[in-house]
Amino acid sequence: xxxxxxxxxxxxxxVSRQTVSNVxxxxxxxxxxxxxxxEAAIEQLGYRPNRVAQSLRAATSRMIGYRIEPMHxxxxxxMHDRLLHALAEAGRAADHHLxxxxxxxxxxxxxxxxxxxxxxxxxxxxxxxxxxxxxxPPALRQLRIPFAAFGRTGADAHAWVDIDNAAGTAAAVxxxxxxxxxxxxxxxxxxxVAVGDRRAEGWxxxxxxxxxxxxxxxxxxxGEDSLANGARLAEALLEHPTPPTAVVAATDTLAAGxxxxxxxxxxxxxxxxxxxxxxxxALDLSSVRQPIEAVGHAxxxxxxxxxxxxxxxxxxxxxxxxxxxxxxxxxxx
Amino acid sequence: xxxxxxxxxxxxxxVSRQTVSNVxxxxxxxxxxxxxxxEAAIEQLGYRPNRVAQSLRAATSRMIGYRIEPMHxxxxxxMHDRLLHALAEAGRAADHHLxxxxxxxxxxxxxxxxxxxxxxxxxxxxxxxxxxxxxxPPALRQLRIPFAAFGRTGADAHAWVDIDNAAGTAAAVxxxxxxxxxxxxxxxxxxxVAVGDRRAEGWxxxxxxxxxxxxxxxxxxxGEDSLANGARLAEALLEHPTPPTAVVAATDTLAAGxxxxxxxxxxxxxxxxxxxxxxxxALDLSSVRQPIEAVGHAxxxxxxxxxxxxxxxxxxxxxxxxxxxxxxxxxxx
Numbered sequence: 123x124x125x126x127x128x129x130x131x132x133x134x135x136x137v138s139r140q141t142v143s144n145v146x147x148x149x150x151x152x153x154x155x156x157x158x159x160x161e162a163a164i165e166q167l168g169y170r171p172n173r174v175a176q177s178l179r180a181a182t183s184r185m186i187g188y189r190i191e192p193m194h195x196x197x198x199x200x201m202h203d204r205l206l207h208a209l210a211e212a213g214r215a216a217d218h219h220l221x222x223x224x225x226x227x228x229x230x231x232x233x234x235x236x237x238x239x240x241x242x243x244x245x246x247x248x249x250x251x252x253x254x255x256x257x258x259p260p261a262l263r264q265l266r267i268p269f270a271a272f273g274r275t276g277a278d279a280h281a282w283v284d285i286d287n288a289a290g291t292a293a294a295v296x297x298x299x300x301x302x303x304x305x306x307x308x309x310x311x312x313x314x315v316a317v318g319d320r321r322a323e324g325w326x327x328x329x330x331x332x333x334x335x336x337x338x339x340x341x342x343x344x345g346e347d348s349l350a351n352g353a354r355l356a357e358a359l360l361e362h363p364t365p366p367t368a369v370v371a372a373t374d375t376l377a378a379g380x381x382x383x384x385x386x387x388x389x390x391x392x393x394x395x396x397x398x399x400x401x402x403x404a405l406d407l408s409s410v411r412q413p414i415e416a417v418g419h420a421x422x423x424x425x426x427x428x429x430x431x432x433x434x435x436x437x438x439x440x441x442x443x444x445x446x447x448x449x450x451x452x453x454x455x
Numbered sequence: 456x457x458x459x460x461x462x463x464x465x466x467x468x469x470v471s472r473q474t475v476s477n478v479x480x481x482x483x484x485x486x487x488x489x490x491x492x493x494e495a496a497i498e499q500l501g502y503r504p505n506r507v508a509q510s511l512r513a514a515t516s517r518m519i520g521y522r523i524e525p526m527h528x529x530x531x532x533x534m535h536d537r538l539l540h541a542l543a544e545a546g547r548a549a550d551h552h553l554x555x556x557x558x559x560x561x562x563x564x565x566x567x568x569x570x571x572x573x574x575x576x577x578x579x580x581x582x583x584x585x586x587x588x589x590x591x592p593p594a595l596r597q598l599r600i601p602f603a604a605f606g607r608t609g610a611d612a613h614a615w616v617d618i619d620n621a622a623g624t625a626a627a628v629x630x631x632x633x634x635x636x637x638x639x640x641x642x643x644x645x646x647x648v649a650v651g652d653r654r655a656e657g658w659x660x661x662x663x664x665x666x667x668x669x670x671x672x673x674x675x676x677x678g679e680d681s682l683a684n685g686a687r688l689a690e691a692l693l694e695h696p697t698p699p700t701a702v703v704a705a706t707d708t709l710a711a712g713x714x715x716x717x718x719x720x721x722x723x724x725x726x727x728x729x730x731x732x733x734x735x736x737a738l739d740l741s742s743v744r745q746p747i748e749a750v751g752h753a754x755x756x757x758x759x760x761x762x763x764x765x766x767x768x769x770x771x772x773x774x775x776x777x778x779x780x781x782x783x784x785x786x787x788x
Contacts, residue, residue, distance in 0.1 A: 404711040
């Protein structure tokens with residue numbers, strides 16, 4: 123049985139299609155007696171006004187775009203999947219659904235968002251993985267497409283939500299210093315990646331605060347975010363004349379690589395990762411946990427809330443605190 | 456600047472709104488000269504016909520519903536996230552987007568799918584996590600909502616795609632037998648979960664084929680899919696008077712728990728997991744890999760392909776072969 127249409131309702135109530143439409147959209151135009159007859163027919167048939175037609179009238183799709191990227195084969199990276207779950211749950215509370223789309227690169231992403239927005243398929247979009255000089259924020263502002271960003275570059279004139287990455291690595295260093303470590307290495311992304319730079323900064327400033335930076339400065343290594351690279355960088359650290367006794371890694375993927383080298387060499391090296399992926403639990407890896415459910419809610423509020431207008435020029439950011447989860451990888455050394 | 460409307464085009468071309476609509480939907484009704492003028496205005500203004508309006512005419516949203524579940528805190532479970540990525544990529548090739556929705560349970564899922572389908576927001580839905588006596592397939596059939604299932608129960612009168620779970624554990628057992636193991640345990644879901652029963656069946660029949668079932672029958676343990684439970688079941692196995700020398704686990708989560716016990720006790724126990732999660736790579740865990748990209752494409756074809764009609768009564772299933780990835784956890788013993 124197909125769902126009942128407005129024609130079915132009109133036939134059952136003995137009125138025109140237009141009268142049914144008036145009952146739904148301009149009831150004051152319809153005589154009470156007729157209105158009751160139409161409403162009874164709507165009730166009896168279980169008719170629901172077409173949401174697509176409603177969205178045409180309301181100029182809102184109640185849908186939020188989200189670019190889903192292909193799986194990264196080398197990273198544990200469930201971070202963006204966690205964000206997706208969090209946004210879906212937070213969107214539900216705000217009566218919005220997520221529309222997933224794919225794109226080849228940031229420019230293609232903007233093109234696809236523009237097409238979806240013009241077509242009325244989405245009201246706005248969530249973006250993440252913000253880079254320095256990211257082309258998406260200015261392009262979306264110019265297109266007047268509402269958006270909220272997970273991440274920031276520094277002087278963002280739009281709605282953003284971020285976690286305090288520097289505070290996360292700072293907490294990791296404080297924890298290691300408290301446990302007696304004096305030479306603490308950092309493994310991170312290549313410089314220029316905003317998230318990676320902030321994680322490096324938290325490590326650097328906290329070591330400096332404790333007067334330990336000079337003894338650890340040579341232990342700052344960067345490279346691609348893969349398990350193999352984490353293992354390789356850990357070998358380089360252990361072969362140094364003054365090796366570290368602890369490592370703070372910018373991701374759990376790098377940290378898992380470090381743990382592999384530690385296990386193979388039976389080395390004594392405390393390790394803290396970042397993101398608290400499911401793998402961290404499986405490896406007993408201490409890790410900095412992002413409050414991703416709170417990020418999801420904050421992003422939905424930022425996108426849909428009354429405070430945010432696409433015309434405004436003031437930044438509207440929200441910085442959330444991460445939490446260090448301590449496990450055996452840093453608690454046994 | 457707002458996107459141009461049909462009114463803007465009409466004004467620029469000096470014609471009525473209806474004429475613009477005719478050019479878009481019934482060009483044969485419009486004189487060539489007028490048509491060219493309207494088409495030039497469309498081109499010049501960058502006007503794109505409203506997709507929502509088009510979908511009203513075409514009675515298709517080009518959108519596929521997918522229920523996203525909350526993150527499981529205890530499982531490594533990136534399997535459904537991998538499916539989501541695969542469906543998004545496969546949907547892109549078929550010019551369809553995914554609409555994510557949430558639900559409290561299978562009945563709530565059907566209710567939400569029904570509402571979205573009636574509202575014209577989705578053309579059909581993908582379901583997964585199929586259980587024995589799953590209420591969703593019969594309910595969706597009755598509502599005449601197109602759907603495809605990842606997973607099956609046995610006599611499914613609808614479109615489904617599944618991996619050959621029994622073949623996966625069979626390959627794991629063959630691998631272990633070849634390496635000299637004679638007592639091979641199985642850790643799995645509680646009985647009655649279709650996927651878990653098939654994984655147990657592959658283990659049982661392959662041991663039986665090699666005449667090893669009698670010596671291993673007591674090593675079949677079931678329980679919840681968590682790391683802690685995997686570790687606990689592994690302890691129970693190792694304390695048995697005739698302990699196994701190898702374990703096939705129904706999930707990487709259980710296998711990771713086994714590895715934790717193995718490491719703590721310095722036990723000699725080969726381990727093979729299932730799903731080839733990112734964690735399997737980090738733990739050097741052998742695991743059965745599901746061809747999830749192929750599953751995504753097969754599900755999109757099953758849902759959108761011409762062969763499948765919601766009215767048909769014949770099952771339309773596709774069974775895909777998994778692949779065993781051998782790593783150190785089973786190759787060094």
